[in-house]
Amino acid sequence: MVQPENYFLLDPREATFKDLMYLLFYSDLENRNFVDTSIENIHNDLCRFRGRWIIFVSIVVQKLMILLRKPLSFFGFVLGFWLNLPSSNGGFFKIFLNLVQRRFVWPEKTSATFASLNGNLDQRIDLGLGRSIEIGDERYKPLLSIMASKLSYENENCIRSVLQDHWQMDLLGFYTCRNDYDQTRSTEVIVIRDTKQNPNIIVVSFRGTDPFNANDWCTDLDLSWYEIMNVGKIHGGFMKALGLPKEGWHEGRINSDQTQNETSQLAYYTILRQLKDVFNQNPTSNFILTGHSLGGALAILFTAVLMMHDEKEMLERLEGVYTFGQPRVGNADFGNYMKEKLREFRVKYKRYVYCNDMVPRLPFDDKTLLFKHFGDCLYCNSFYKGKVEEEEPNKNYFNIFLVIPKILNAMWELIRSFIMSCWQGREYREGWLLTCFRLVGLLIPGLPAHSPNEYVNVALLANFSRPDSQHLSNEPLLHDYDHSD
Template sequence: MRSSVDYLTLKAESATLLNLFLFTLSYKFVDIRKLVDCPTGKEQSYTSFGDRWIIVSFILLEKILVAIANLLKMFNTMRAKIWGVSQETYAPKVKCRDWRIEVGKNLNLGDHNEFIYYGALTIMASTLAYEVLSVIQTVVNNCWKMNLLKCYDFWNDFQGKPTTQAFAFQNTAKDPNVIIVAFRGSSEIGDWLVDFNVSWYNIEGIGHIHDGFMQALGLQQDTDWPKELPPRPDNRQFAYYTLRQLLRDIAKESDNARFIITGHSLGGALAILFVTILAFHGEFALLKKLQAVYTFGQPRAGDRRFAQFMDNLTKK
């Protein structure tokens, strides 16, 4: 049982088609806990026809996406065995002119010019996040003349596999004090499973937040959001905790360090929620070093209370 005050998690894997059909007819025909997980006593909140229709529709959608993902995996395996075609994705040849950042090239950074320059840089970084490791390395180190710190493939405790990718780099070309973290957006069916997961999660004093995004960021199945993650025997890395430690280490080494977080689509939602959980954990030393958050095509991450919380946070 999760420890959040309030939440709703769809149980697509365990829900059967018969359960979904009966639940559509009437909530009395099937135990709602076969379809969703929620705090004890909240079950009656989801018995109206509208709520039941939403639950059934999105569980069916998740099942369809999982089936498609399994078919693609099977096809790739068969193709490799029959035709000897490797399942590996080969990196395209990098042309630096395709990754050039013209905006800010001849600008003296400061206030408005800096905003324009980092807007352009984060657009490119959010795009680059979709590429394979070798491309990211070549573009950051050779084309941009910056310092790639690390690329990550983070674990999702609820899907039981890595679903979240990000990379961090240092702007040694313009200002070595600036560290940029770029989250990758939706590019695989596993990412769409995160996007279309309409489960939600409530944080007291913050608001209701998209549970699929929280899971991708590093939400823990049994302990939710502990401030410090207990040691795990499997040594899995989770996006929030790993990146927070990276920024902590950098902040200790440099008083002048500044951080920029960015991402496109799903990556934009993760960028915003990363800052949210920093605030939730009282990481104000890191937040004071946060220069900006640039998101592009970002989906809605939470309700109006969440939006107001973030608005108040930026004003502080």
């Protein structure tokens, strides 16, 4: 069982205008209607104006996202329709011809040919992408992981088509799981079986933030936390998305033996049951966890909950966790707990960060929020030169002295998009939509850097080396374990 020592939960739906005004001018957080906490008197940096201002902004933006839920979803629908119109009709110039000949095809959101925004930004679907990356190559599993993470943004029929026709793999499960706190189904997970490897590898990929899903944005912006004894503080929004039940959490009844009715379609329990069924049928299989953005946070927290539940058999089958553009998920105590457990169970943890990607630099690592990354950062710059660092440069993103360098780097990335195919090959050619997205990066540096496209390139092109000064001990690195030993 898992018993929270303390908790601090924020519910934007309960926040009134009066609450928000009181929040700005009074430090008694525990007395606000939208705050549910086990702490009777909060006396820390969160009560100071900077902490209250961060909470204020978080709550206001979440309320705005809730208000715009339907318009945002409708905008995503319209944009998806127009982006998929050419591919549904055989090309842009055939749209008018098909209209005249009455053969016009309306894009269908659930069809195998319908691509998400991420799918349109980067249309590459083949593993290897002309690089002849074979099973056993050290780049194979990172590439498989980021491609699975990118694929998780698509609809079920599209995923099944790519797996069968291009990857020769099996789709074992496509789940849209429930958040027990807001009663929405916004956590999507796919389970893939790679039969080309012996033993078979099961890939569990958590979908990242859907840019047109207000619930995903609220999850990212939620500053709630749980503090678990001997574990540390964990991001509450991500834990809710992972599927921790609302009833029973405070009583510590969160365990993997809860009945299927109690945990029906909650992500953690659904995936755990799926994996146990697979391993009962194929006892030699192992699995990896992966995800991009929010999906990366859910992947490492899935691992954490396995550890808290002492799922030793599952952890012995876990070969590695590969995350791309993952935000911070806990405090320093949680990081120390995870490092110890990852070593104990010899689980590889590879956390990839591309250049100025803003998401891995959130929530802030400061004395107010206390969030910290753990393990090694596989950092890659805009020339796809990689190195292993303890922390990504400019760890909190916002730095007035780095604004101009970031804009200059965004300009280089825009220029690079036109020469990439000449530099690395035709499979790196970027389309008009991605080029337009890079123009946005001139105004918001670090936003295009979060695209899965960049992480696919990182997996293919970057080699990661550790600075000589960091070779300090004989202890194996978190990302260097060989699970086959």
